[in-house]
Amino acid sequence: MKVLHFKTTYLNPSETFIDGLVRNHKTFEPVITTCYAKSFVKDLNIYEMPKYGLQGFWNTVQIKLNMTPSFLFDVVKDEQPDIIHGHFGLDSYRLIRLRNKAGLPLIVNFYGHDVTRLPREFGWKQRYKRLRKNMDWAVAVSNDMKRNLVKLGFDKNKISVVKLAVDxxxxxxxxxxxxxxxxxxxxxxxxxxxxxxxxxxxxxxxxxxxxxxxxxxxxxxxxxxxxxxxxxxxxxxxxxxxxxxxxxxxxxxxxxxxxxxxxxxxxxxxxxxxxxxxxxxxxxxxxxxxxxxxxxxxxxxxxxxxxxxxxxxxxxxxxxxxxxxxxxxxxxxxxxxxxxxxxxxxxxxxxxxxxxxxxxxxxx
Incomplete structure (x- = not known):
């Protein structure tokens, strides 16, 4: 079985916790998708958003509008993943159309500012309302974060706590x-x-x-x-x-x-x-x-x-x-x-x- 991971920027140098998960899967094969490849990309099955030409322009516009970038549909067609794992709330919001069109379950992994700061920014309460209706499960890194997600309207029965892990x-x-x-x-x-x-x-x-x-x-x-x-x-x-x-x-x-x-x-x-x-x-x-x-x-x-x-x-x-x-x-x-x-x-x-x-x- 395969899991498609998505993060708009993969990865910032401090996000070793995501790299640790991706590189140590046991029974699922990871497929990595990103718009901007940055760190921890060596030896991964990774797909990056087109940068040039009409495709590059259109994918960039879609990201700016918080839409699903078109290249992800091609990745799903080629790789046939069984589930989608989005990292951070903003990045995961961009996966709604992919989730619905592909008919794949979507897990949204929250990490911090996407639970406390982002919902205060213009338009994001409404976007999170849409995300709640178009996702299948949420993951929080602490019980405190789970409580905050519930305050934002997420279903407490569809939130798992998976703590940040180290080897x-x-x-x-x-x-x-x-x-x-x-x-x-x-x-x-x-x-x-x-x-x-x-x-x-x-x-x-x-x-x-x-x-x-x-x-x-x-x-x-x-x-x-x-x-x-x-x-x-x-x-x-x-x-x-x-x-x-x-x-x-x-x-x-x-x-x-x-x-x-x-x-x-x-x-x-x-x-x-x-x-x-x-x-x-x-x-x-x-x-x-x-x-x-x-x-x-x-x-x-x-x-x-x-x-x-x-x-x-x-x-x-x-x-x-x-x-x-x-x-x-x-x-x-x-x-x-x-x-x-x-x-x-x-x-x-x-x-x-x-x-x-x-x-x-x-x-x-």
């Missing part, structure tokens, strides 16, 4: 027995990541831990503002901005730092996390995590068991949590092991792929 068996676990002064954060420099609250905490943390350092891995629209804050706050000697960093180097950093900070918040435009992939990967390596009680994070970071949980937008709580781990070796050992066990149990790649393919079979 935990191939991630080296290094249980930590104490905490040093090396902090890190990973992600795009956007409001929902909450990086500013960690930077604000740093001034107070260094009064207790003079040699504290913080490495921030990521690029984005707020990077200049964050750099300006660090300079004005006199933190330039202990904060390093690394910009965009590939996944291999992120894993090295996770092994070489003492604490991963995840101070996520809901942005003013409604954007919020689904579940940050790096948090799952970090816990698999054994690095202790301090995360805000935001979105799906509390389902992963259970306070004093798999990490430390702090209120959102609370720099003082972040400060206290960092100092607590620095001083409490027993707690470090506990959450380091607890985090790894949580990932092995709830985010194992093989088990999440099995859930996904069981759902495919149910719908086929």
């Amino acid at each position: 935990v068996e191939n991630i080296e676990f290094n249980q930590r027995h104490s905490s040093g002064p090396r902090l890190m954060m990973v992600g795009r420099c956007v409001e929902k990541k909450g990086f500013i609250y960690a930077l604000r905490a740093l001034t107070e943390i260094r009064k207790v831990i003079p040699d504290i350092t913080l490495d921030l891995y990521g690029d984005g629209e707020l990077l200049p503002q964050l750099k300006s804050y660090v300079k004005d706050a006199g933190l330039s000697d202990c904060v390093t901005f690394h910009g965009f960093t590939d996944n291999i180097d992120i894993f090295k950093a996770l092994q070489n730092h003492d604490i991963l900070l995840v101070p996520s918040v809901q942005a003013k435009d409604g954007d919020r996390e689904g579940l940050p992939q790096t948090t799952v990967e970090g816990m698999a390596t054994g690095i202790p995590v301090i995360a805000s009680n935001h979105a799906g994070l509390p389902e992963l970071v259970i306070n004093e068991e798999t990490g430390l949980q702090v209120p959102t937008r609370n720099s003082d709580a972040l400060k206290r949590a960092v100092i607590r781990l620095y001083k409490d070796a027993d707690l470090v050992k506990k959450v380091s092991l607890g985090g790894r066990l949580m990932v092995e149990k709830e985010h194992n790649l093989n088990s999440q792929i099995k859930k996904t393919e069981d759902l495919y079979r149910q719908l086929v």
Whole structure:
């Protein structure tokens, strides 16, 4: 049996969770379709939208109008898939005509901003109403996201929770027995990541831990503002901005730092996390995590068991949590092991792929 995956851009560098699913199917053969091939495309059966001539022009117009691009009908005719798996709400909306004309079940996988921010944008409440009527099942990455989908009108009986997965068996676990002064954060420099609250905490943390350092891995629209804050706050000697960093180097950093900070918040435009992939990967390596009680994070970071949980937008709580781990070796050992066990149990790649393919079979 075959599954046709679609994402308008395949893939952004941070979307390793989609690549992990596609490359590790067990009983379904993946057929990848995209308008713009970008990353993680090597050795895949992938079809890209025509770029030139009349076909290229017409397919581009269709995408701009959020219609099904015509090349997908040819792919379905050639490959004869059994089911369609759309990634993100916007991209999946573009599959409605394909689903109806081909008579194939459509699964829509939601990930974060497509549940919280996109529905606030002009026209998307109505589009989601149409999507609800012309899809067969929804997938959320956390129970928190499922609740938000229900609030948007999606049928709670047609939503499965399939968590972001990692190939935990191939991630080296290094249980930590104490905490040093090396902090890190990973992600795009956007409001929902909450990086500013960690930077604000740093001034107070260094009064207790003079040699504290913080490495921030990521690029984005707020990077200049964050750099300006660090300079004005006199933190330039202990904060390093690394910009965009590939996944291999992120894993090295996770092994070489003492604490991963995840101070996520809901942005003013409604954007919020689904579940940050790096948090799952970090816990698999054994690095202790301090995360805000935001979105799906509390389902992963259970306070004093798999990490430390702090209120959102609370720099003082972040400060206290960092100092607590620095001083409490027993707690470090506990959450380091607890985090790894949580990932092995709830985010194992093989088990999440099995859930996904069981759902495919149910719908086929």
